[in-house]
Amino acid sequence: MSSITVSLSRARALSVGVAVVCLLGACGKEASSAPRSAAAKAGSAPRDTYEMVSVVRPESLQQYMKRLRFPYDLCAGQAKLQGQPIKPFPAIPDDFVVSRITLVSDGKSFSRSEVVYSVTIEGLTPETGCAAKLESDVHTSVVRDGVQLRAAEAGQPTEEPLLVPTQAFKDEQTAGYTVARTVHGVALKCLDSKSVAIAAGFASDSCIVDPAVARIAGPDGDPTLAHQRDIAAAAATGAIMVLEPVSLKVGHKVDPARFSIVGFK
Numbered sequence: 001m002s003s004i005t006v007s008l009s010r011a012r013a014l015s016v017g018v019a020v021v022c023l024l025g026a027c028g029k030e031a032s033s034a035p036r037s038a039a040a041k042a043g044s045a046p047r048d049t050y051e052m053v054s055v056v057r058p059e060s061l062q063q064y065m066k067r068l069r070f071p072y073d074l075c076a077g078q079a080k081l082q083g084q085p086i087k088p089f090p091a092i093p094d095d096f097v098v099s100r101i102t103l104v105s106d107g108k109s110f111s112r113s114e115v116v117y118s119v120t121i122e123g124l125t126p127e128t129g130c131a132a133k134l135e136s137d138v139h140t141s142v143v144r145d146g147v148q149l150r151a152a153e154a155g156q157p158t159e160e161p162l163l164v165p166t167q168a169f170k171d172e173q174t175a176g177y178t179v180a181r182t183v184h185g186v187a188l189k190c191l192d193s194k195s196v197a198i199a200a201g202f203a204s205d206s207c208i209v210d211p212a213v214a215r216i217a218g219p220d221g222d223p224t225l226a227h228q229r230d231i232a233a234a235a236a237t238g239a240i241m242v243l244e245p246v247s248l249k250v251g252h253k254v255d256p257a258r259f260s261i262v263g264f265k
Contacts, residue, residue, distance in 0.1 A: 047169050048215045051104045051249040052186075054226065055097040058239040065092060067238030072121060072132050079126030087129035090119065098241065103216070103224065106254040108166065110143040110219050143219045144259045151261045167221035174211050174223055181205070183227050186245040187213045190227070204229045214250040 058064035072089050079086045097117065104111040116139065121132045141150045148164040177189035190207035197203045207227040209216040216224045226245050233241040 047105065047107045047166075047217065049105060049107050049251055049254055050214050050216055051102070051247075051252070051254070052209070052216060052224075052226070053246045053248075054101045054103075054243060055246055056099045056101075056241055056243050057097040058237065059229070059242050060239045061092070061094065061096060063234075064237060064239035068119060071124060072119075072130055075121075075124050075126065075130035079130055082126050084126040085129055086126075087131045089132055090134040092134065100246075103218075104254060104258045106256075106259075109145075109256075109259040110166075111140065111258050112142075112218070113138065113140045140261060142259050142261050148219075149261050164219050166219045169211075169215040169217050170221045170223065171211065171215075174208065177208050177223075179207075180210070181207060181227075183207075183244050184246055186226065186248045188227055188245075202230075202232045204231065209245070209248065214248065216248075 069089060076086045099117065100115045102111075102113045104113075115136050117134065117136050119132055120135050121130070124130060139150065141148060143164050143166070146163060146165045148162045174189065176191055176195055179190040179192050181188045181190050187210040188207035189210045190205055191198055193199065195206070197206055205227055206225065206229075208223040209226050211223070216226065218224060225243065228243045230241040230243065233239075
């Protein structure tokens with residue numbers, strides 16, 4: 001067999017078709033490349049200051065691991081028949097998460113950092129012992145002065161800057177979120193059972209941070225999805241995936257260094 005990387009990041013897509021609100025407001029409406037001077041002229045709309053940490057996790061780790069381990073188990077079975085030594089599958093903690101997302105804004109600039117965890121199976125053959133290891137990748141996106149830049153774990157830019165003007169928070173998009181709920185101490189407003197996503201069975205508990213507490217959104221102004229039980233994800237990952245907030249800070253002073261990327265001056 002050839003080398004296979006089983007990416008856990010596919011689960012974080014939160015595949016509910018009607019919830020096109022990008023995961024945690026990460027995908028602003030990107031335009032063509034533009035210099036910073038042009039972006040600055042595009043204007044900005046200062047908004048709330050916040051820092052929100054969220055995670056994506058499988059609702060049932062047992063079901064998720066069953067799908068995740070499948071290639072490894074096939075290899076291990078073949079190795080056993082051949083009398084080859086087998087390297088153990090990496091230990092997965094009980095509090096395992098697929099990804100951890102940190103969103104930061106000072107009202108004008110925005111940072112999104114995501115740590116994605118994956119199991120990499122190198123040289124998936126009995127001769128190599130079906131070696132597997134748990135790894136992580138860090139991806140960061142910064143929008144400052146109307147310009148977006150992304151970077152990988154090494155901190156170096158991965159693409160040319162893009163023009164992403166900051167828009168006002170879109171209050172009209174919060175109208176459907178009427179059900180109050182609290183998750184890990186974070187006040188939320190959720191879609192009711194009559195909404196398309198919930199009624200169709202794609203998801204449940206689809207929520208944003210209560211706008212009365214903080215208007216959490218990316219530079220495009222779309223309210224950020226803060227909590228969701230993604231039922232549809234089970235088809236791809238073997239388990240329902242849960243997006244949930246871990247912590248939220250609002251109204252504090254944010255260090256400007258949080259919006260820095262190497263080479264982004």
